[in-house]
Each structure stands twice: as C-alpha cells, then as structure tokens.
Amino acid sequence: MSYKIKFKLNGKEIETAVEGNTLLLDLLREQLHVTGVKYACGIGECGACTVLIDGKPALSCLTLAVEVDGKEVKTVEGVDNIFSQKLVDEAGVQCGYCTPGFVMLFEYLPKYSPDLNMSEEDLKKYFSGNVCRCTGYVNIIKAAKLSLEELKNKSKPND
C-alpha cells in the first residue's frame, strides 16, 4: 500500500509517497539520498541510525516512514553542534560509521539533562545505545565531556 506523507526534514518541507513497509531509514537513504543516517544492526542495539523526530531520538531502522507524516525529522546533515567539532579535535572519529549516531544523540542531551551536569560515568551511560566497533570510546567520551564544559560556560551569564 502506498501512502502520501508530508514532513519537515532538516527544516525543508518534503512531500513524497512511501509503502507501508518502508522504513524511515530507507526513505532517508534510498529515496531522499540523505546518507548521514547509517544502517548497522537493524534491531535497535547500535544507534547508528539515530535521528531526531520532533526533537526526540529515534532509531530510523525501527520506525516506519509513514509514521513521520506531519512531524519534523532531523539528521546529522541538519545539525551543527559543538560535539562534531570536538570529535574532530579529539580524534573521536576513526572509521566514522557510528559518528552521525553519536552526534544526533548529543543533540538531545540539553533536553535530557538541562543542567548539563553529567559525570564521565553519566556520559558513558547516556551513550550506551551507540556502539563504536573501532572501540574509540575514550576519545568520544572525552569530546563529549569537553563539549559539555563549553556549553556550560556559554550558558553562564557574563559578569
């Protein structure tokens, strides 16, 4: 069955048709050529396909494309956060396949923990749904920590 859907992708209005069984992952990658979102495990364990739907993280490999009708979807292409730069600075990127998923989950962090008070242990737990098979976790967590510090400094009022 084909369904017409209308949604916002990284701020742009999209109107298209999808099959009932089209996954959001495939709509993005195959139909719209937004390839920042990655397929890896397909069963919700690795986080490589993480996108934001109405500001909340979702696994696009376990979301139907038809479900995003009327919603706002954000992928790594529409994100410019401090964490992306810190990942580069701290060598938090090896093969890069997991990186978009990590960046998308960081995008949600200020909403999840508005006071930005997270210890290293909290950050490890926060990113537990994102798997890096190069096992470059040390630098990824370091980049996240530095990003948090910078965000905190920015949110402090100037005196």
Add this chain to the structure above:
Amino acid sequence: MKITNVVNTRVLPIDFEYYKPKTINEAIQLLTQIPDSVILAGGLDLLIWIKMGQLKPRALINIKEIKELNQVSVINDKIEIGAAVRIIDLEKSEIIRKKIPLLWKVAKEFSSIQVRTMTTIGGNISSASPASDIATALLSLDTELEIMGPNGIRKVRFGDFYLGFRKTVLAKGEILTKIIIKEKSENEGFGYKRVARIYDDIAKVIVATRIKLDSKGYAEKVAVSLGSVAPKVVRSPSVENYLLNKKLNEELIEEASYKVVDDISPIDDIRSTAEYRRKVSQVLVKRALIEALKGVYLA
C-alpha cells in the same frame, strides 16, 4: 552449500496496511474488523519480529498518538499510566519518582536512551517477554490493568495477565489501555537487582522486591518477583511466606533467599545457563530484599 534461516534486518520483508486511529474506540473497531491486524506501539519488538519473519500481519494499527493513552494521572492513592506513555517519560516524571519509586528506578536504568524514548510501557508488558524489567517490577507492586475491547472495559490483576511465554489474556480486538498502580505507602521499601553481560543488555536474571513493615517492625507484606527465570515473570511465594510476619534481618533474609529455586524454572539459552541462573537468583533475591529493608528504614 545451502544457507538456511537467513534473516535480513535491513528491510521489512512483507507489505502491510497502516492505520493511525485518533481514538481508542476507532482502534478497537479496526482491530476487530481487519483479520491479522496488530497494534503498533513502540515497534521495537513488533518490527523486529516482522523483520525476522516471525509475524506476517495484514495491517498495523498505530495507537501511539491516541491522547488518552499518553496521560499519567493520580486518582486518590492510585497512579494511572496510559499504555502509550514512553519509558523516558516515566523516568522524567516527578509523580512516578515520588509515588512509585521502584518503577522509576527501573525506567531510569532501562536499556538505552533511544530505546527509552521509543518504548511504551503498554507495549513492553504486552509483548509478554519473561525478560521484561518493567513487568518484573509491576509484579511486585499492587498493579491492575485496564483493558478495552469490543465488549467494553475490563480490569485484570497484573498477576493474571500472562498465560505463558509471549502469551497474555488479551483477546482479539482488545487493547491494554491503562496500567494502574497503588502509590508507595509508609514503612515500605523496594529493591531491584539484575545481572546482564553489560549494563544495558537484556538481563540473565532480574529481581524486584517490596517489603512493608507494620508498626511493631514485623513484615506485613513481602513481594519477590523474578524475570528471565521462567516462561513468564514469576513471584516467589516460598521466599515471601518464609519472611512474612517475622522481624527481618540479614541472616533471616539469606536463609529465605535459598528457597527461591523452588519457584523458578530457568533454562539454558544464549544469555546464560539454568544452573547459573538458579545460583544467581538466590544472591540477587538476598541483595534485593536487603535493599528493600534498608529502604523502609531510610523512608
């Protein structure tokens, strides 16, 4: 060479119809009228089952955005949680944190952030997995479920909800609509322990406990529930009865904890062995009961 049992987690191998009803009644109508129609909530079990070829539904009925299913309300000493409320919303809810601390703790430690934002409480318990942390906790609490169907509303005690592995009392056309839990009372403490390979894995053994002491310090209520050790989540009456109406201390709790093996029937599978599960169940029951007892005195 013949390759069998190849599953492709990249695609959903079959097509289906998709509906997004606005009300519970509309959803019940669709479920009743369309043969082989199933409810889509968080989708984390459902879509994986379809990918694996274990389920071939004709239609998916998305109930996630029905308003009544997304509310948490307090009615007298009971908290009513809509079936489509997400685990992350339980974690962020002040009501849940204060009034049902056991459920709050489970929600906070549940899987990953992505899975918590997608998973609904109703979907998690309706999947009837014996390895559900949420179901294990609900079994130790005074929990009742509201079910709506073509014949109206009925209520079921949580202990009567499961018939077996992946089987519930839900009949065709019925939807789990509310999870109703009695709030924490005075002199009550809770424990929650699990063993898994890494922190957010599905558990090898889960234990949830609840202890209520009377004014003289005797155990007025003891609940011990376990997950991943039987075809469904189970209580341990042997441990509970051993402790009931006694003054509790660590030695007595340890004695009682050995009895848990009489109430469980674990199996060998990819996550663990039956032997290990029996051994660890005893240890976790002891620790979770001690945690609950300490919780009473802290409160």
